[in-house]
Amino acid sequence: MVALRTAVAGDLDAIMAIERAEFPADAWSADLMAAELAAPFGRYVVATDASDAVIGYAGVRVGGAQSDVQTIAVAPAHRRQGVGRALLSALLTEAVERGAREAFLEVRADNPGARQLYEDHGFAEVAVRPGYYPDGVDAVVMRARLEDTR
Numbered sequence: 001m002v003a004l005r006t007a008v009a010g011d012l013d014a015i016m017a018i019e020r021a022e023f024p025a026d027a028w029s030a031d032l033m034a035a036e037l038a039a040p041f042g043r044y045v046v047a048t049d050a051s052d053a054v055i056g057y058a059g060v061r062v063g064g065a066q067s068d069v070q071t072i073a074v075a076p077a078h079r080r081q082g083v084g085r086a087l088l089s090a091l092l093t094e095a096v097e098r099g100a101r102e103a104f105l106e107v108r109a110d111n112p113g114a115r116q117l118y119e120d121h122g123f124a125e126v127a128v129r130p131g132y133y134p135d136g137v138d139a140v141v142m143r144a145r146l147e148d149t150r
Contacts, residue, residue: 002083004090007037007044007057014054015046022073025134036070043094047074047083058087060095060103067095067146069105072114084117092121096146103146106132106139118142 007015012034020027028036036059037044047056056074060067069091074083095103106129107114123142132139 002055002078002081002086003048003052004045004086005048007046007059009034009037011046011054011057012037015044015057018054018057018073018075019071021075028071042070043091045087045090045094047078047087049078056083056087058084058091060091062095062098062100065099065101067091067098067100067103069103084114085120088117088121092144092146101146103144105142107142108133109138109140115140115142118144 012030015033015037016027016030019033036042039061041063042059042061044057044059046054049055055078056072058072059070061070062068069088072084072087072091074087092103103123105118105123107118109128119142122144124144125140126143127141129139129141131137
């Protein structure tokens with residue numbers, strides 16, 4: 001069973017373990033991630049398993065009518081089980097509750113699984129940033145219009 005909750009400072013080590021494993025070429029630093037967790041303009045969520053171990057995390061920033069999905073990562077052993085989908089849904093709900101009417105994100109051009117997840121949530125490609133990632137892979141910029149479903 002997977003549960004979602006707001007990330008807290010005590011989750012930092014578990015988040016960073018996933019971050020470094022999933023993004024070895026461009027992992028955020030622990031200091032940057034700690035600052036993101038504490039920032040008032042965003043929200044980070046963790047997914048936990050039955051033993052309360054962190055198996056995924058995601059974050060969003062919201063400013064006015066726009067929001068930006070900062071990151072989503074799921075530990076490999078827990079992929080294709082709906083964890084990423086649940087995390088993204090929680091972020092988009094948070095964005096709407098904070099007044100956002102659209103969401104943006106960047107995704108690696110060589111990650112079709114993530115792109116499909118985003119498309120399933122209403123995101124569409126709006127631009128490409130050539131060579132955006134440290135290993136030279138392009139970033140696909142995507143946008144979704146958000147609706148208040150409360």
